[in-house]
Amino acid sequence: MIHHAHSAAFKRAACASAGALALLAGAVQAQAQEAAAAPQGDTAVDEVVVTGYRRSLQASAEIKRREVGVVEAVSAEDIGKLPDVSIAESLARLPGLTGQRVNGRVQVISIRGLSPDFSTTLLNGRQQVSAGDNRAAEFDQYPSELLNSVVVYKTSNAALIGQGLSGTVDMRTVRPLDQKGRVMTLNARREISDLDKANPDGSKSGYRFSASYIDQFADGTIGVALGYAHLDSPTQVQQYKAWYWEQPAQFTGANAGAYSLGGQEIFATNRDQVRDGYMGVLEWRPNDRLHSTLDLFYSTFDQKEVRRGMQWFSSPSTPDATVFLNPGFTKVGNSLINTSGTATNVTPIVRNDRNTRKDEQFALGWNTSYVSGATTYTADIGYSKVERREQILETYAGYGPIRTFDNIGYDLTFNGVGKYTTGLDYADASRMQLGDPAAWGGWGHDGAIRFPEVEDRMFTGDFRIDHDVSETRLGGFLSSIQAGINYADRKKDKTVSDNDLFLKNGRAPTTVASQYLLAPASLSFAGIDQVLAINLQKALPVYYDIVPIGNADDYNKDWKIQERLTTAYLMAKIDTHVGALPIKGDIGLQYISTKQESTGYTVSGGTAQAPSLVTVEDTYDELLPSLNLTAEPVENLYVRFGVAKTSARPRLDDMRASITAGVDALTFRWSGSGGNPYLKPWKATAFDLSVEKYFAPGTYVAVAGYYKDLETYIYNKSVDYDFSNVPNTGTVTPISNIGLLTRPENGEGGKLYGYEISGAVDFGLITPWLKGFGFVGSMSHIKTDIQPDGPGSSNALPGLSGDVYNVTGYYERAGFSARISKRHRSAFRGEVVQLFAYRGFTQVLADEQVDAQIGYEFQSGPLQGLSAVFQVNNLDNSPYRTRTGVLSDGTMLPETNDQYGRQYIFGLNYKF
Secondary structure: OHHHHHHHHHHHHHHHHHHHHHHHHHOOOHHHHHHHHHHOOOOOOOOOOOHHHHHHHHHHHHHHOOOOOOOOEEEEEOOOOOOOOOOHHHOOOOOOOOOOOOEEEEEEEEEEEOOOHHHEEOOOOOOOEEEEEEEOOOHHOEEEHHHHHEEEEOOOOOOOOOOOOEEEEEEEEOOHOOOOOOOEEEEEEEEEEOOOOOOOOOOOEEEEEEEEEEEEOOOOOOEEEEEEEEEEEEEEEEEEEEEEEEEOOHHHOOOOOEEEEEEEEEEEEEEEEEEEEEEEEEEOOOOOOEEEEEEEEEEEEEOOOEEEEEEEEEOOOOOOOOOEEEEEEEEEEEEEEEEEEEEEEEOOOEEEEEEEEEEEEEEEEEEEEEEEOOOOEEEEEEEEEEEEEEEEEEEEEEOOOOOOOOOEEOOOOOOOEHHHOOOOOOOOOOOOOEEEOOOOOOOOEEEEEEEEEEEEEEEEEEEEEEEEEOOOOOOOOEEEEEEEEEEEEEEEEEEEEEEEEHHHHHHHOOOOOOOHEEOEEHHHHHHHHOOOOOOOOHHHHHHEEEOOOOOHHHHOEEEEEEEEEEEEEEEEEEEEEEEEEEEEEEEEEEEEEEEEEEEEOOOOOOOOOOOOOEEEEEEEEEEEEEEEEEEEEOEEEEEEEEEEEEEOOOOOOHHOOOOOEOOOOOOOEEEEOOOOOOOOEEEEEEEEEEEEEEEEOEEEEEEEEEEEEEEEEEEEEEEEEEOOOOOOOOOOOOOOEEEEEEEEEEEEEEEEEEEEEEEEEHHHOOOOHHHHHHEEEEEEEEEOOOOOOOOOOOOEEEEEEEEEEEEEEEEOOOOEEEEEEEEEOEEEEEEEEEEOOOOEEEEOEEEEEEEEEEEEOOOOOOOEEEEEEEEEEEEOOOOOOEEEEEEOOOOOEEEEEEEEEEEEEEEEEOOO
């Protein structure tokens, strides 16, 4: 009932907002018509130069208006002045797009309810590799200051190479010959978190700096653009996680069947993020026929994360047999929840973790076009590469002698951060010992360290011909015909070195010498005073031996994928009339020939005994037709229609040629799991319809609907498999070489459909009393019948939020500016890093964030060109929350509650 009520409320809000936008836009149109009809006489009118946020809105709306297909766009307010830490934050505000927060910042983007793997990312029209585990771009790698605009293609066309199934994101750097004269900018911002510094070696303040230079030479035939952006941004996180909920037999009588928390963890986390980005563009246009552009992008992104905290079981079913004293209960829905009391026989584990990650990304592209008569020849080559190196380190300690019992009082809010009181001092270095105090006899090691590594590189070459046919017999129906061929060669490798940590001297628990200690870390946000803090960089080699694990799980994470795609396309651009109705569009066909090669390990018996390296090749072809039509029945009213066959290549980890198998001692049959190097792409037939009315520059209303029919979806399935080539290292002889292999397969698809309403209104066009005020907003609603885990499954489609909205109100006049934005996405199934460096899915609850800023720009005098801004990000201190499950009565069982705090930023920008 809650879901239906929310959905109905959303629909009412959508209708009300759409009506309000239509009324406002109608008033704007009337006002604009009156202004156009007013006599001008002979009085000279000065040119009105629009700057700042309104200029950005106008540029974005103009990109959207002039495209044939359905697109969304982000444009910089000025060179180097996109306000967000990364381009991901800007994209998350566009209609139909949503972002997933990682440690407080948006990292990946979902388009129209499909997970990030279904979209493709381009830089200046060229396909880009990813530092992530799969194909999805991590947009926080791209400094917003180095990008001039981003266009998101929601419909495809035959000339769009590397198109995604849900959409294609094309990030674009500045073109220096499009600028008027020399431009130089400097941008500096200071940021600080309102959360107290929890870890002694963390920081709560940082800064950003960027500089750009644009100029033209040789009578405007050569243009140069250079940019640099530095980010030093700390993030603080107060992390709380519930492990699982159970119904202890201890609760009897009126409290029988009540739920209690079986385990929990509390961490104070500091993450320091240092990113340096460089951009360079060399443009040469000696005449109207020849045009050549060389693009360069390079960035390094260093991240250091320190986590300190406690975790413990609080379950009567553990060997420690926890007993609850004075338990208190709260009715939630129809369920009884144990929310207070004292848990006895508890042995907390104190964690000191240190994770590092370094990404290095490089992209180079060279595009040259030449016009000969009615034909334009274009050649383009590109190279993209990224390397990622990580360390994931965790260590354990307990109150000595190891496994000393404690009594912990608790007071849970059920949907927030619990408050706890301990009986022992877990910051007392004289009593805390490194070791393995876990229940069930321990975890068998004293810590773990993993080293994931990713290398992804791609070469692209493209040649195309565009022939103008407007003056031929085809003129009046077609404007041009394009033909081209593109070649892309991509190689991606991933390895994970898994290692156990064992204490020296036979794993004897030991205290930590003072020279390796730091001031204790605070968990006061959860009621716990302090816990032991260790300098792991120094202490690791002194106290621990690193021992490779080398089991089947270790080898299963290693894979190499190579893809060679040859894409030929033919497209005709339509420019005609049906009666008095002007129609533009395109019709075309892509032919894609694919050769894929996958390498992985085959491991038998569940151990790393005799792992063998296997390489598998596969080839296949695709035909992707597309049609886009745009009609303009009245001036500045556009009706767009698109239909296309679209596809998205499978996840790379699903394509790994890895198998872990063995023979069951009871059934004498083979079974195993692994990847599938023969996977084919996701495919869909997509229909789009959009109606857009533009009333004035930067003022419009748009309503769009879409329908995607997925022919296939990839999910894990058990299939008959011939294990003849898998070595049997066990002692059991199988009765047959045919057994069951669980691996990703192309299975049944489904339908996804929805609508989007968006618009922008400059209130000053309605009445002079509101000059400077404006509004930008969008909302979308999505439904699907796709069963992503196979027929009969009930899990949600990854990345799909049924309801999404973004609203921004702004004021900008006489140099003053102010704006406040809110974005919301309903609950969704998100992909996160889980245990042992594996990626898995969890249910992320509804996410909202409010950002605000005020600023002033000097428009005359000696300070002209200088502007100042004050921002508050996450003004409402919105948490990141997940759940572990839902009871039969609809009661949600909470899992994660991460608090990021507010981020305050003060910045100066100077343009000269």
